[in-house]
Amino acid sequence: MATLNQTPSGERVHISIFGRRNAGKSSLINALTNQSLAIVSDIPGTTTDPVSKSMELLPLGPVVITDTAGIDDVGELGAMRVEKTLKILEKTDLAILIVESGTQPAQWEEDLIDKIKERNIPLLICETKIDKQTDSPSKHDIRKWAAERSALYIPVSSTTRQGIEELKIALGELSPRSGAEPQIIGDIIKAGDIIVLVVPLDKAAPKGRLILPQVMTIRDALDNNALTFTVRETELRNCLESLKEDPALVITDSQVFAQVDADTPKRIPMTSFSILLARYRGDLTALAAGARAIDNLKIGSRVLISEGCTHHQQDDDIGRVQIPKWLTKVVGGELEFGFSSGRDFPQDFTNYDLIVHCGGCMINRKEMLCRQRVAADAGVAMTNYGALLAKVNGILRRALEPFPAALEAFDKN
Ligand SMILES: Nc1nc2c(ncn2[C@@H]2O[C@H](COP(=O)(O)OP(=O)(O)OP(=O)(O)O)[C@@H](O)[C@H]2O)c(=O)[nH]1
Numbered sequence: 001m002a003t004l005n006q007t008p009s010g011e012r013v014h015i016s017i018f019g020r021r022n023a024g025k026s027s028l029i030n031a032l033t034n035q036s037l038a039i040v041s042d043i044p045g046t047t048t049d050p051v052s053k054s055m056e057l058l059p060l061g062p063v064v065i066t067d068t069a070g071i072d073d074v075g076e077l078g079a080m081r082v083e084k085t086l087k088i089l090e091k092t093d094l095a096i097l098i099v100e101s102g103t104q105p106a107q108w109e110e111d112l113i114d115k116i117k118e119r120n121i122p123l124l125i126c127e128t129k130i131d132k133q134t135d136s137p138s139k140h141d142i143r144k145w146a147a148e149r150s151a152l153y154i155p156v157s158s159t160t161r162q163g164i165e166e167l168k169i170a171l172g173e174l175s176p177r178s179g180a181e182p183q184i185i186g187d188i189i190k191a192g193d194i195i196v197l198v199v200p201l202d203k204a205a206p207k208g209r210l211i212l213p214q215v216m217t218i219r220d221a222l223d224n225n226a227l228t229f230t231v232r233e234t235e236l237r238n239c240l241e242s243l244k245e246d247p248a249l250v251i252t253d254s255q256v257f258a259q260v261d262a263d264t265p266k267r268i269p270m271t272s273f274s275i276l277l278a279r280y281r282g283d284l285t286a287l288a289a290g291a292r293a294i295d296n297l298k299i300g301s302r303v304l305i306s307e308g309c310t311h312h313q314q315d316d317d318i319g320r321v322q323i324p325k326w327l328t329k330v331v332g333g334e335l336e337f338g339f340s341s342g343r344d345f346p347q348d349f350t351n352y353d354l355i356v357h358c359g360g361c362m363i364n365r366k367e368m369l370c371r372q373r374v375a376a377d378a379g380v381a382m383t384n385y386g387a388l389l390a391k392v393n394g395i396l397r398r399a400l401e402p403f404p405a406a407l408e409a410f411d412k413n
């Protein structure tokens with residue numbers, strides 16, 4: 001294993017700290033590292049140039065942390081410093097934006113967040129100096145402000161060290177290099193396994209080709225030396241009967257879930273492309289637990305349907321039409337639906353009883369995990385289209401069987 005000094009800079013996670021002058025950026029670096037690395041003073045503009053330090057930051061491992069000059073610096077020199085600060089974004093893997101407790105985030109922060117999001121950099125918002133908070137609630141709710149921008153929020157005090165350990169853990173979770181690369185099925189199959197894929201060719205199927213989740217699954221099976229059979233739902237029974245041994249897994253399109261469930265003997269594990277994708281793009285265990293909240297919905301409950309992009313709406317659109325129809329049927333009365341699409345979570349999603357997110361093919365895993373965390377922090381259950389579809393068809397439990405942690409979360413909730 002490489003020692004700290006041997007880890008090349010390019011392999012380290014680059015964390016940069018941004019915020020206004022005097023907000024406590026340098027103090028936060030000192031608190032994170034437990035050393036007096038950066039100069040701290042109450043004179044605004046103490047840090048004039050970006051300063052980078054290599055270090056080991058557990059649980060993350062080797063990192064480079066960059067302290068920057070305030071994003072609100074003024075005058076000709078100040079403008080040059082701001083420009084230098086913004087250049088740091090080019091090498092940032094993970095951004096911490098700090099906002100001093102009791103202050104109102106303004107255009108500086110908004111512009112910086114836009115730039116961070118444009119670059120797909122995971123963002124964490126820290127409210128600093130919380131030890132200075134008085135008992136009376138601040139009129140500036142930075143937690144809410146962060147949630148509205150789909151960012152993780154951690155309140156800290158560099159003086160009392162409150163929140164510093166939570167911040168380190170959150171950095172570990174958010175790091176683009178943390179954990180194993182997710183796989184579609186590679187980690188649950190072995191060489192020589194037979195995998196049967198069920199692909200209906202209904203009117204929604206594109207002419208002359210397969211859709212991306214199907215192609216990704218086949219490719220992953222090939223990479224892992226598995227044997228794949230791709231059949232339509234009408235051929236599944238025939239396929240299973242003609243195989244000399246049971247397949248290790250049957251994977252179906254959600255639209256024919258019920259039929260495939262009936263045609264696949266219970267001894268054969270079965271799941272869906274959308275469940276596989278949910279695991280690949282986000283935290284399936286949390287989504288499975290979130291699916292339980294469907295049972296708690298009552299007439300009048302509020303459900304937010306959230307989509308990762310603003311795609312063209314079809315007449316029988318799954319998000320706008322089908323899901324509201326199914327949920328209304330399950331509950332046996334009217335529900336209140338809200339919709340959001342695109343990059344931002346809506347302003348007041350904390351008033352919802354359930355969030356149902358799309359498969360999220362246009363957003364990356366980091367962003368999906370971040371949305372899940374933001375929902376969890378606000379105490380709102382979140383599931384996704386694939387899990388919901390399986391749940392309302394009564395087959396989610398079976399579809400989760402290949403993933404014990406997710407199954408346990410579903411059963412427990
Ligand atoms: N009470 C309290 N004071 C803090 C905390 N963090 C920083 N300060 C004080 O706030 C002032 C500014 O802190 P710095 O860390 O220098 O702020 P900075 O954002 O690096 O400022 P510039 O380099 O000028 O942009 C100093 O007087 C710190 O002692 C905190 O958590 N609690």
Ligand code: SF4
Nearest residue numbers: 308309358360361362
């Ligand atoms: S699944 Fe993909 S295409 Fe559909 S709404 Fe979500 S991000 Fe857009």
Ligand SMILES: [Mg+2]
Nearest residue numbers: 025026046047
């Ligand atoms: Mg400083």
